[in-house]
Amino acid sequence: MKDTELYTALLGLGNDWRVTEVKLDLATKRVDVRVEAVRDREWQCAVCRQPAAFYDLAEEQTWRHLDTCDCRTYVHARLPRTKCSQHNVRQIVAPWAGPRSSFTLQLESRLIDTLKECDVTGCGRLLGISWDQGWHVVEKAVARGLARKQWRIPPYIGIDEKSFAKRHTYETLVCDLRRGTVEYVVEDRSQDSLEAYYRQFDEKALKNVQAVAMDMWDPYIAATRRFIPGAEDKIVFDRFHVTRLVTEAVDKVRKQEHKALMEEGDDRLKWTRYLWLANKENIPEWRQGEFAALRQMSLRTGRAWAIKEALRQFWDFIYAQNARKFFQRWYFWATHSRLPPIIRVAKTLKVHLQNILTYFRHRITNATAEGLNSKIQMVKEMACGFRNRTHYKLAIYFHCGGLNLYPHPLSS
Template identity: 30%
Template sequence: MNNQIETLFTTALGLQSPWEVVSVELNTGKRRIDFQVAYGAKGASCPACAMEHQLIHDRIERSWRHLDFFQFEAWLHAEVPRVRCSGCGKTTQLPVPWAREGSGFTLLFEALGLSLCRELPVSQAARQMRVSAKRLWRRVHHYVTAARTQDDMSGVRHVGIDETSVKRGHEYITLVHDLQARRLLFACPGRDHTTIEAFATELRAHGGDPDAVAHVCIDMSAAYTKGVGQALPNAQVSYDRFHVVALANAAMDEVRREEMRASAAAVREALGTHDKKALRQLLWGMRKDAAQWTPAQLNAMHWLQRTNLKSARAWRLKQALRHLYREAANSNSEPFAQQALTKWMSWARRCRLEPFKRLAQTLKTHLGGVVRGMLDGRSNAYVEAMNGLLQQTKTAARGFRDVGNFIAVAYLRMSKLKHLPANPLIPAISREIGRYRHVC
């Protein structure tokens, strides 16, 4: 019976001769199962030079954490042979088929850990797997680095560049995404022009060509504009709708805050209410799309549009800019888009609202890129969405102490790396679901 059990677990662990399970010890008190694995042959090929029929020099006891068996924590133990080669003269330890060299986990255990880290903060994944987060972080770095070494960037033509914070107000990283493949290409600390040069170097290392990049979507950062001009010389720069409208929203908020600070009572009188909640509804109504207004916000905005407040003028300017983007996209005409934007800038310069005067000057300085962003249909919306997911991850993990960890998680979740180990549980789950559907 014991031989049958050992043969069963040899097959379950995927071991092949001369490796085999020779004993199984179950400890229900510690909720643990231990497998003793043995190397049954008397000799082996030299791992260093591949010379065959070398004798075993000695054996070293090693242990590895494996996937749980039922509810029990599983461990593999083996006396791993070392071969002293008569050809090269080296004494080398044989590799084991279930784990990579130097790791205390089996390959399947590490694969499950990576899969959990894609969905959970690493600290939570570590608690579920009953290991230290530090050990799991080392696996994330190892596999992400190995997978990125084999990553192919030869087809990169359209990229989006943006920044995101690692620590609030202290540290930033630059993220470069492939807008066509919708994946993260590169991340590094900082947000100056040297980060774009670092991306160009990374692109060459992975089979890409910086001269072949035809389009770059960025915000109006002077540093990024300089970096693109130096490192991606043939790329056309466009400033996408998200960033331009965000600048208009910021200008509108500045006008509203200044007006409320200077004459809050007059604003309440103009709106015909002294209810502070109504003013709060006004704040959110000005920021949101009309289709998303609540009944209270609809009333507040109805009051606003019948006043002569500066906030009303600011809101009309912001809405006109958003409408301008829709018209330009429908026309698909560069002369039309440029003429319409020029008229809007003229209105903004004459509106007697300083924040919008500054915005008009900013758009005039970057006119070509803004017009291209209105017409080409590409935007950093995907980039912003991914940055938002990373910020949610950072919040759930209560921050990242190490920038390298933040970047490693970004690559793991957003780079669509093809050479990472697959989740060992997915095939079994897929088969069970398929069998269940067939029965139903």
């Protein structure tokens, strides 16, 4: 087989194109492949796909292709231009590359595969592309994926807020809890942010939403009540958010008490933060004795901790009415604890109880979409290299959007 035939086959050029020259330069480890269009064939206008007459050849263009045995490989061609009665003179699109791309489709697919495994910097190092080129591939892939995506509102939605970088800026993420994908990313965590998502769907589509998991965050509640019919039975406050609030209250009690004790020279609560906040079963064996001893002392923190631990049983109920009865007993205990942070959090939970109890019907949480949170976490960790929130958003769609990212040849 001749080298030109080999590359005609490797590039998958078919009958309308042929490789006319292959040049190998071992010193620079580079292969240059020249491709020409077969002239006597039918041409199509790139816009309307109707038959059009050959007009002339455009200036030479170069595309980078997959390396050949570690040699950088470039495809060169002068693309024909056609003349269509409607669209006048237009350049045809090369079958081996997308419009305005400097990579062949095969290289672009390889870049996408690599970008799925590592960040833009890593991909750049492995495949020899610049940071800007890497982001451009991500951007195009996401645009392609979003354009192909079938817009439907999922029956089980999770609304999540994620802070961006270390600043106090947030993104609202709308997740499909069943598919484990991020459906929508929008700046801020206001009522408007979430309404921008709901507004894309008509009433009939919105009616199909069965349940929405979220934090007890008023703007999200308001947006959901406004758009989702029957929202009062469909909003489910995330159980992990409930637990987090109670845990934070325990921590406040600990901090206050620790400060007061230290003023008297008593450092019993030093280095104990983790013990009070972790789930009991997660405390390492070597600290269990110490923790048991601490609990024996009549500390305010110990009482707050016991109240937090008791609430864990709440989630084990099968029926909402039993959970409600349990909550009432717990509430009485919490509000009579004389621990202000605990009293405050108990009152917050009581206000929102109706939509905490919806958990027992829908059984969803924002962690229902297994693996999604860890993926978002990974994107956030990579986010230290992000210079702006556009990149952060793109990366979430790229890694968590469940999108079809790959370029396809025009023929398919």
